[in-house]
Amino acid sequence: MPGAEKAAGALRTIGELAQEIGRPQHILRYWETRFPQLRPLTRAGNRRYYRAEDVALVRRIHDLLSNHGYTIRGVQKLLAAEKGSRAARAAAGTSPGVGGGDKQGLKTVRDSLARALDEDS
Incomplete structure (x- = not known):
């Protein structure tokens, strides 16, 4: 449904999370190789699903890289x-x-x- 918001604890797809933070999906996949703490669930066809703690970590990494010069x-x-x-x-x-x-x-x-x-x- 367009415009429908997911619940705070709902799983997010890589596309949803990439759009949320304004980065392409390949950047999130790259971050998975660089940050062992970032381990989304993978389902059939290697589809990635990010839990609430993964979403928080991605937001933090994005903030540190983009806004704090890390x-x-x-x-x-x-x-x-x-x-x-x-x-x-x-x-x-x-x-x-x-x-x-x-x-x-x-x-x-x-x-x-x-x-x-x-x-x-």
């Missing part, structure tokens, strides 16, 4: 650093609350972003 390598480093810090917090039992406005968690993310920007320069 390179592919810079985004890779940032995501890897975040994965490492999440694992360390989980091991220490200090994971920030979900949506709870955890100031220390936000400061940690800010600091890791600043470090990534400095390393990328």
